Amino acid sequence: MSEVSPYAPARSAVPGQTLPASLGPLLLDWLPRRRWFAGKGSPLSHVSVVAETELLPLPASGNQPGLVHLLVRAGRAPGDCYQLLLGVRRTLPPHLAPALVGHLHHGPFAGAAVYDALHDPRATGLLLEALRSRARVGGLRFEREGEKPLPLDGAPRLITSEQSNSSVVYGDALILKLLRRVTPGVNPDLELPLALAREGCSRVPAPAGWLTADLPGEAEPYVLAVLQPFLRGADDGWQLALARLAQDRDFTAEARALGHATAEVHLSLARALPTVTLGRAQLSQMVEGMCERLDAAVQAVPALVPYADGLRSAYTALADLASEGRTWTAQRIHGDLHLGQCLRTPDGEWSLIDFEGEPSRPLAERRLEQPAVRDVAGMLRSFDYAAHAGRPWPPGWADACRAAFCTGYAEATGSDPRTDPVMLRACETEKAVYEVVYEARHRPDWLRVPLAAIQRLSAGATGEVP
Numbered sequence: 532m533s534e535v536s537p538y539a540p541a542r543s544a545v546p547g548q549t550l551p552a553s554l555g556p557l558l559l560d561w562l563p564r565r566r567w568f569a570g571k572g573s574p575l576s577h578v579s580v581v582a583e584t585e586l587l588p589l590p591a592s593g594n595q596p597g598l599v600h601l602l603v604r605a606g607r608a609p610g611d612c613y614q615l616l617l618g619v620r621r622t623l624p625p626h627l628a629p630a631l632v633g634h635l636h637h638g639p640f641a642g643a644a645v646y647d648a649l650h651d652p653r654a655t656g657l658l659l660e661a662l663r664s665r666a667r668v669g670g671l672r673f674e675r676e677g678e679k680p681l682p683l684d685g686a687p688r689l690i691t692s693e694q695s696n697s698s699v700v701y702g703d704a705l706i707l708k709l710l711r712r713v714t715p716g717v718n719p720d721l722e723l724p725l726a727l728a729r730e731g732c733s734r735v736p737a738p739a740g741w742l743t744a745d746l747p748g749e750a751e752p753y754v755l756a757v758l759q760p761f762l763r764g765a766d767d768g769w770q771l772a773l774a775r776l777a778q779d780r781d782f783t784a785e786a787r788a789l790g791h792a793t794a795e796v797h798l799s800l801a802r803a804l805p806t807v808t809l810g811r812a813q814l815s816q817m818v819e820g821m822c823e824r825l826d827a828a829v830q831a832v833p834a835l836v837p838y839a840d841g842l843r844s845a846y847t848a849l850a851d852l853a854s855e856g857r858t859w860t861a862q863r864i865h866g867d868l869h870l871g872q873c874l875r876t877p878d879g880e881w882s883l884i885d886f887e888g889e890p891s892r893p894l895a896e897r898r899l900e901q902p903a904v905r906d907v908a909g910m911l912r913s914f915d916y917a918a919h920a921g922r923p924w925p926p927g928w929a930d931a932c933r934a935a936f937c938t939g940y941a942e943a944t945g946s947d948p949r950t951d952p953v954m955l956r957a958c959e960t961e962k963a964v965y966e967v968v969y970e971a972r973h974r975p976d977w978l979r980v981p982l983a984a985i986q987r988l989s990a991g992a993t994g995e996v997p
């Protein structure tokens with residue numbers, strides 16, 4: 532790719548401007564069908580532009596793609612902000628057919644195809660080149676960490692599995708994650724891996740570059756994308772666990788090693804970033820938040836109604852402990868740890884990815900210091916998920932993994948999460964409630980999995996980790 536910046540001058544962004552009449556209806560239909568679109572459930576009636584940056588001029592003739600970077604606001608007012616990279620071509624080649632958003636009906640580009648350009652190697656190659664050259668286009672700032680050259684020769688491909696965001700792999704060397712629902716402010720998916728890399732923690736791929744946007748009227752930039760080394764040949768913990776289950780085989784050695792890896796990341800985070808002590812006042816605030824989220828979940832998913840009181844008792848038990856004078860240390864954590872966020876490289880080592888936190892929570896909440904047991908609870912839930920994913924349900928498999936994970940965690944930190952059963956139950960309960968809402972919204976067929984845990988946890992089960 533050329534050293535010369537290939538970008539057209541940015542068109543000015545007009546916040547609140549309604550999209551060109553012809554593109555608006557296409558997005559109204561296309562956006563709600565994306566896995567990453569959070570506003571499902573209520574009809575989408577309006578999409579407006581937050582910022583528009585032309586990266587390649589729109590095609591006047593021939594079959595050269597035009598490329599537009601868009602931040603749009605969509606969903607119930609004020610609406611969430613989404614990042615889109617749209618290509619425009621007079622004729623869409625067959626390999627891009629699955630990326631079609633629709634055809635423009637009016638204006639100078641009538642008849643042209645609009646498509647999700649993350650499927651187009653020409654467009655994604657351009658993003659990598661922009662990161663390499665630290666390009667500035669309109670409000671977009673492409674950044675690169677350090678002076679180490681980026682390998683630029685790998686063919687880009689979009690990861691096809693449905694995720695909360697969209698990721699493009701370049702050869703087998705780099706992976707660029709484009710965040711889909713974006714907010715201004717520091718994003719933990721960049722903040723924490725950078726802090727860990729600078730702390731010397733090797734359990735997390737170190738960010739190699741990132742994309743931010745400065746928008747008029749916003750005090751803080753939006754973090755839009757993060758570039759990391761691609762862990763070649765790595766298997767994710769979820770697939771590994773399912774494969775073991777299918778062969779009726781034990782997973783405890785891996786679970787224990789995962790406990791070690793999680794503990795190492797926690798120890799590094801506690802060194803790299805501030806820790807705080809949670810006393811009575813902070814705990815009561817935390818429990819209040821847990822109860823509010825439970826109330827909202829019960830409203831959203833009526834299947835929770837019979838269990839609400841039992842679930843709430845897990846939270847109030849925590850508040851009771853705090854009022855007796857018990858305190859906890861809180862620190863920055865992963866925030867949405869599960870088997871799918873753990874990658875095992877061919878040398879047998881575990882790495883953790885995706886530090887964004889729970890996608891549905893506000894950014895400020897995701898950046899709060901929290902008891903590290905919260906991540907432990909996420910992993911314990913994940914072993915339970917894996918065991919329930921296949922048939923028949925293997926009694927004992929999840930318990931053995933849960934125990935092994937805690938053992939590994941205790942070996943590395945000197946502190947066994949099982950010695951704090953009240954906090955563990957409260958955090959597991961919170962995670963299961965979150966999962967019920969997540970599954971109801973995204974994968975209703977899976978709702979039975981967290982609901983099984985809800986029954987168990989609402990009945991006051993403690994000490995379920997043998």
Ligand SMILES: Nc1ncnc2c1ncn2[C@@H]1O[C@H](COP(=O)(O)OP(=O)(O)O)[C@@H](O)[C@H]1O
Nearest residue numbers: 694695696697698706736759760761762884885
């Ligand atoms: N550094 C990496 N090396 C190899 N594969 C990765 C890496 N980072 C992410 N992946 C793969 O991409 C998928 C999506 O990444 P993730 O950060 O979890 O995105 P999302 O927020 O969309 O879930 C992961 O499940 C994993 O399979």
Ligand SMILES: O=P(O)(O)O[C@H]1O[C@H](CO)[C@@H](O[C@H]2O[C@H](CO)[C@@H](O)[C@H](O)[C@H]2O)[C@H](O)[C@H]1O
Nearest residue numbers: 694695867869870871889890912913916966969
């Ligand atoms: O990976 P994401 O950041 O997109 O996380 C969201 O989706 C996850 C599912 O892909 C969801 O995780 C839940 O399902 C997993 C199995 O698919 C299971 O291992 C996890 O334990 C369970 O929580 C995650 O909660 C959600 O935030």
